[in-house]
Amino acid sequence: MKFNIRIIILLLIVFLIPLCARIAENKLADNKDSLISDHFDGRRYFNPDAPKPQEQSDPKQQKSRRSWISRLLFGSGWPDWPALDDDHSETGPRPAVSVGDGEIRVTLVNHSTFLIQMDNLNILTDPVWSKRVGPLSWLGVKRHRKPGIHFEDLPPIDAVLISHNHYDHMDMPTLKRLAEKFHPGGLTSLGNLGNLLDAGFESAMELDWWQSAELPTGVTVTLVPAQHFSMRSLWDRDETLWGGFVISGPSGNVYFAGDTGYGPHFKEIGQKFAPIKIAMIPIAPFRQPEADENAAPNFSRVHTSPFDAVQAHIDLGAGFSLACHFQTFQLGGEEYDAAPKALAVALKKFGLVSDTFIAPAFGEMISVP
Numbered sequence: 001m002k003f004n005i006r007i008i009i010l011l012l013i014v015f016l017i018p019l020c021a022r023i024a025e026n027k028l029a030d031n032k033d034s035l036i037s038d039h040f041d042g043r044r045y046f047n048p049d050a051p052k053p054q055e056q057s058d059p060k061q062q063k064s065r066r067s068w069i070s071r072l073l074f075g076s077g078w079p080d081w082p083a084l085d086d087d088h089s090e091t092g093p094r095p096a097v098s099v100g101d102g103e104i105r106v107t108l109v110n111h112s113t114f115l116i117q118m119d120n121l122n123i124l125t126d127p128v129w130s131k132r133v134g135p136l137s138w139l140g141v142k143r144h145r146k147p148g149i150h151f152e153d154l155p156p157i158d159a160v161l162i163s164h165n166h167y168d169h170m171d172m173p174t175l176k177r178l179a180e181k182f183h184p185g186g187l188t189s190l191g192n193l194g195n196l197l198d199a200g201f202e203s204a205m206e207l208d209w210w211q212s213a214e215l216p217t218g219v220t221v222t223l224v225p226a227q228h229f230s231m232r233s234l235w236d237r238d239e240t241l242w243g244g245f246v247i248s249g250p251s252g253n254v255y256f257a258g259d260t261g262y263g264p265h266f267k268e269i270g271q272k273f274a275p276i277k278i279a280m281i282p283i284a285p286f287r288q289p290e291a292d293e294n295a296a297p298n299f300s301r302v303h304t305s306p307f308d309a310v311q312a313h314i315d316l317g318a319g320f321s322l323a324c325h326f327q328t329f330q331l332g333g334e335e336y337d338a339a340p341k342a343l344a345v346a347l348k349k350f351g352l353v354s355d356t357f358i359a360p361a362f363g364e365m366i367s368v369p
Contacts, residue, residue: 037190037208044238045190047227049263050301081144081336091146092363094153098122104251104368106278108360110147111328112169114256114280119217119249121158125256125280126169127178133167133329140167141329144336148363151177159215162188163258164242165195165230168329175199187213187221191240209243219249224269226260228302244269252277255316259325261301262308266315278368279318281309282325283359284339285332306342310350313357322366323359
């Protein structure tokens with residue numbers, strides 16, 4: 001009897017691969033007391049201003065979640081995106097070796113991967129250069145555009161920031177390449193230190209919300225709240241923390257949101273770190289207004305739509321914002337160009353000029369004086 005290959009893959013995902021991934025990569029500290037904070041109940045982290053996972057027992061929510069998993073695995077009902085590495089996936093120029101003298105340069109590589117150059121430091125956020133993100137190199141969500149910078153063109157990397165443990169943000173093959181080539185320092189959220197050490201990082205630190213670490217040249221990195229969740233298998237949801245980062249140096253304050261839904265944390269971050277010169281905010285996945293009840297689920301609790309992102313930009317008081325988390329991995333039911341188009345509509349609705357918040361091209365370098 002021949003089994004459908006999709007059924008075999010689904011069985012592997014449900015029973016075998018997540019277990020292996022948890023054993024190999026999700027190593028929580030033995031002493032849970034060291035991880036306890038006001039958003040940790042002794043076993044799991046939670047969003048203080050959003051329902052806890054165990055409170056989300058609405059059958060409609062559960063059906064929506066099952067529908068999303070099915071669509072993510074098999075693609076049924078989702079619009080077709082361009083083929084892998086299609087012709088318009090051009091790369092940008094080789095970045096400068098370093099940037100100083102009060103200038104900040106930010107380059108969108110892809111998804112949530114930014115190269116931030118400031119105060120003679122080169123920092124990467126949530127780096128992903130793999131063709132797929134998932135438990136195995138051949139099993140996961142494939143990318144639809146090449147990274148905007150060739151890995152070989154990267155300048156020396158001083159620090160890598162990992163916001164949380166989702167495969168599209170914590171890509172172990174990429175982390176191993178970075179550790180081997182550059183020996184950078186690593187900063188991540190609570191519970192994820194073991195992943196960085198497994199990747200070969202010789203110097204790494206995990207932080208709770210509002211905790212900071214010092215980098216060279218007078219730069220401080222602070223982990224700030226996000227409204228999201230963590231999971232690398234079916235058994236480890238919310239056992240590690242998630243967050244964003246504020247990078248503060250002589251050149252100013254830079255905010256990277258990581259992955260997050262809209263919440264009061266944006267206003268709080270804006271107040272604590274005013275002024276924020278440039279912010280990086282995700283704009284997808286999201287449910288398009290015209291979608292019906294059979295479409296992808298509403299991500300409003302854990303992902304920012306373009307309209308949420310513009311409101312976040314306002315709450316932050318950011319001088320300038322860059323969009324991310326779009327057109328790399330298909331994680332929702334929106335059309336390929338839907339997020340950038342909706343961003344333009346949202347800016348107009350809020351009465352903001354279009355160059356206040358842009359969706360940059362992959363590999364495009366933005367310079368902030």
